[in-house]
Amino acid sequence: MPTMPTMDERKSRVLQAIVDDYVATAEPVGSRTIARKYRLGVSPATIRNEMADLEELGYLEQPHTSAGRIPSDRGYRYYVDWLMEIKEATPEEQERLRRIFERKVWEFESLVRAAARALSDMTHLTGVVVGPQSEEARFREIRLVPLASDRALLVYITDTGFVENAVVDLPFEVTMVELQQISSLLTEHLRGQRVELMGRGALQALQRELGRYGRLLEQTLEFLSESIQPGERRRVYVSGVPYMLEQPEFRDVQKARAIFALLEQEAVLEEVLNLPESDTVQIQIGAEIKVEDLHDCSIISATYTAGDRTIGRVGVIGPRRMDYGRVVAMVDEVTRRLSGVLGRQRLVD
Amino acid sequence: MPTMPTMDERKSRVLQAIVDDYVATAEPVGSRTIARKYRLGVSPATIRNEMADLEELGYLEQPHTSAGRIPSDRGYRYYVDWLMEIKEATPEEQERLRRIFERKVWEFESLVRAAARALSDMTHLTGVVVGPQSEEARFREIRLVPLASDRALLVYITDTGFVENAVVDLPFEVTMVELQQISSLLTEHLRGQRVELMGRGALQALQRELGRYGRLLEQTLEFLSESIQPGERRRVYVSGVPYMLEQPEFRDVQKARAIFALLEQEAVLEEVLNLPESDTVQIQIGAEIKVEDLHDCSIISATYTAGDRTIGRVGVIGPRRMDYGRVVAMVDEVTRRLSGVLGRQRLVD
DNA sequence: GTTAGCACTCTCTCCCTGCAAGTGCTAATT
């Protein structure tokens, strides 16, 4: 009865060599290449035997009989779990990131766009940043600014320092003074409450409580409660999609198209990056990704925070064949810097 | 001496048929196809003669000796100027647009994103919306909200109803009350002034004027005047880039890559769409576009307004071979609806 | 347990050929 081979030191060295080489060249790796380029001190024939074992163990695949081997999902998984070497960013890259995050005046959206761009430029893969979920935030201040006699600009600021705004067409006329009164009342009564809960129910409760302030306020609240749907808010910032076209795995336009179409759908990206929280960099490889069309890709991501609150996620999407050690370092670096900048802000009352 | 042929009724019918057919099939059009599909009542041989004339006039090109003809830039130009039929949006498309723009509560960014997406979905080309230029706007209200003892959120609202915000790290500590005072003073003194002018000079002038309010205000102003750089603000919203990969002209990945990379650069898009104002839809064909890499594309765009003020531009980018009549109608439709929604807001004091 | 040798498999490239499409030109026709 044939017995299953077991993983050992040399096999893992061979696996490491294959992953490293395949990542670098995009060509299936043969036994001779390994023997020549990576001094393992054994002949191609020995390596062939090891490779056959590694294939039996599920770490390698063969595109066709007479080609070299490429790593399987499982092979990559073993590689990132045990073999990968983290490659810190170069001084130039550090400098670039420092410049992005050192500014004394910045706007969140520009910041995360720059972060996504830097990630994609440095890795030549697609950089992604998932923005804040307003649902978890709490109201800090609410203002209604008149734009027309029956139109106002609703602006609210959350405790995490984000500003949201919407134009509201009121079904009745209102004066500037009235809007100001309503703003004050709203701020006074909603401050500290979670944005997520500002649905119909909460506003109707508020409406009853404040009913005595008159018919106008009542109408406004009623209207607002009907109109405001939080959710759908979480924005995703993507950069460097064209870099994917440099990768040989996407020289087939049809394949590229399917993935590009996905990368334009914020909902898909958000779902794919919706992982259990963790304070380390997360790696998803091939079929580990929930979305079928991304099974030829890998995703490396980590959460960023503002103080003790998780805000969103920073990540990189690319073909499975990517330089994991480098990308992990980049994602980690960007995440920490972003959290660093955001972390210095706390709710102050 | 051979004389130059002249454009006549029949030649223009032939040109029209060639453009229409090429747009539909993406294949060079031969004389027989024209004779068969477009009833011009003449034989292929006659059409061949007309085609030779049209080529001599510069309206057609031949990819190689034994292929059919395709329109040149000049041919498309003649087509859009004289021959094109505007094809109104279908009721379903109208309905989709209506839904996007009918909402009673909306946020500008979501609105233009939806507009860009609708444009790209309907045309299967890339939809683009250039956002407002904050420079032309005037301050309406300014607020500094405390985020930490030495950090504030600067929020300003413009007279056109746009909200901008930035986090400001102050080089000194400040109390909430002080920030509120400064906010009021800033609003009071800057209201109505153009955002563009809020550079060093203007704030320093303000600083002198308000100097008596104390050292803190002075410092804040000094800091703000050093930090705030408007400009770079104009944001561009792009949607449907992957649709381009459906077009046969982009089955060459390298070509696609060059153009995709451009479409990620907001500055390039802004420049390319920076046309002299006009209240009609503008068409740029091939080499008419300022950017070399887009010479295989055409751009159809129009400005949108809020009342009497121009805000930005809505457009569609695609290969030169596009259904001009349809796209023009779409761009026009979206522009008018967007202007309609924005137009109802005016500065009210 | 390791390695050299070797037959075998598979893909990829190159080249060749035939085919299809379309043209321009000439001569005949209206």
Add this chain to the structure above:
DNA sequence: AATTAGCACTTGCAGGGAGAGAGTGCTAAC
């Protein structure tokens, strides 16, 4: 004078080997 039929010519493209190259698995020797 304009139009059309006919025909020789050009060109791109698909299909079909042939041959090279890379890599493997297996066997037998070390």
